[in-house]
Amino acid sequence: MLVTVSLVDIYLTVLFPRLGSSLLSLPLGxxxxxxxxxxARIAPFKDEKLLAHNGPMLMILTVIVWLCLLICGFALIIWPELGSAIQSSDGWTETDFVTALYYSGFSLTTLGTGDLIPEVGFQRLLIILEAALGFSIFTLTITYLFSIYSALIRRNTFALSLHHRSAGTADAAEVLARLGASGELSGVQQDISNMARDLINLLESQHSYPALLYFRFRQTYYALPRILLLTMDTATLMKTALNAQKYRSIVHSTALAELWGGSQQLLMELSSFFLPRSSLNMNQSLEEVWRKRYYYAVEKFREEGIEITPDLEYGASLYVSLRRKWNPILVGLANYMGYHWSEIAPYEK
Structure with a gap:
């Protein structure tokens, strides 16, 4: 049973990687x-220092759990055969469980020390099977770690790009104002398309490697909640603040639909698999903050010559309505990952 559980989890984690399909790895994370x-809460140093090491430590722990389950599982099969089907090459054969673990361990790691020798066909085939599994699992583990860190680099690259697009402010209004400087939004569709492409890449990476969520860096601009805030707020402002008649090709573009839909899907899936329902309560007083935030963004767009919606009151109400759908979940995700909302959205106070 231990061998089967380990092999099934390796299969679901490495060869069939989908969010929620893991047997052990996701609960372990x-x-x-x-x-x-x-x-981290009771440590004398800043919790960011410890939380930043969680992802790498999780990778190590996952591999250790896989190996321990396999070694212990095969040891339980081998243990009753010590002294009969398995003999020591030096005479007396120890029959304790530690010896079974030793025999299983050197078989799985393909060390082949040779001081314990299988005397019957079943045990000879078993040691070949265990050695083959060990070689395969070490290869799959290395591949898995390479894939995890490649996806992590892509996520960090996207996060850093958004950070600099907002001039380090984490403000989606700053991103849009810069994209549409002097009122020219001709090239904004390509920029939004690039953001959407990177976001969909992140969505699929998170699908395949749920452990990515637990890589938390000390720099807030790498935070997954910060990425989602910038993408979702950018899409929300474009839907509610821009003049829909003049910028119809942008507001109704596939690029904006992809950015909005991808952000929503990623946030909802993370919420369903990781967040407790108690963390999704909404603070009604934030709606006034959002309304002020909307008018601030509109004023910034005006300064850059970007035409805004003629009905500001309707636009503000729509903005608040859309934020009501995703903001509580995003706040819950930020809290789950150990961030204060003021770190994720420093301009919303």
Missing amino acids: KGMWRFVRLI
Whole structure:
């Protein structure tokens, strides 16, 4: 049973990687994150230092759990055969469980020390099977780690790009104002398309490697909630603040639909798999903050010569309505990852 559980989890994690399909890895990641958060709260140093190491430690722990389950599982099969079907080459054969673990361990790691020798066909075939599994699993593990870190680099590159697009402010209004400087939005569709492409890439990476969520960096601009805030708020402002008649080709573009839909899908899937329902309560007082935020963005667009919607009151109400759908979930995600909302959206105070 232990061998089967380990092999099924390796298959679901490495060869059939989809969010929610893991048998052990996802619960292990959740449990380790809760433990690390608990330790960070009582640690004498800043919690960011410890939380930043959670992702790499989770990778190590996952591999250790896989190996321990396989070694222990095969050891339980081997243990009753010590002294009979498996003999020591030096005479007396120890029959304790530690010897079974030793025999299973050197078989799985393909060390082949040779001081314990299988005497019957079944045990000879078993040691070949275990050695083949060990070689395959080490290869798959290396491939998995390379894939995880490649996806992580892509995520960090996207986060850094958004950080500099907003001039380090984390403000989607700043992103749009810069894209439409002097009122020219002719090239904004390509920029939004590039953002949407990077976001869909991030969505699929998170699908395939749920452990990516637990890589938390000390720099807030790498935070996944910050990425989602910038993409979702950019899409929300474009839907509610721009003049829909003049910029119809942008407001109704596939690029904007992809940016909005991809952000929504990623946020909802993360919420369903990682966030407790108690974390999704909405603070009604934030709606006034959002309304002020909308008028601030509109004024910024005016300064850059961008034409805005003629019905500002309707636009503000629509903006608040759309933010009501995603903001509570995003705040819950930020809290789950150990961030204060003021770190994710420093301009919303």
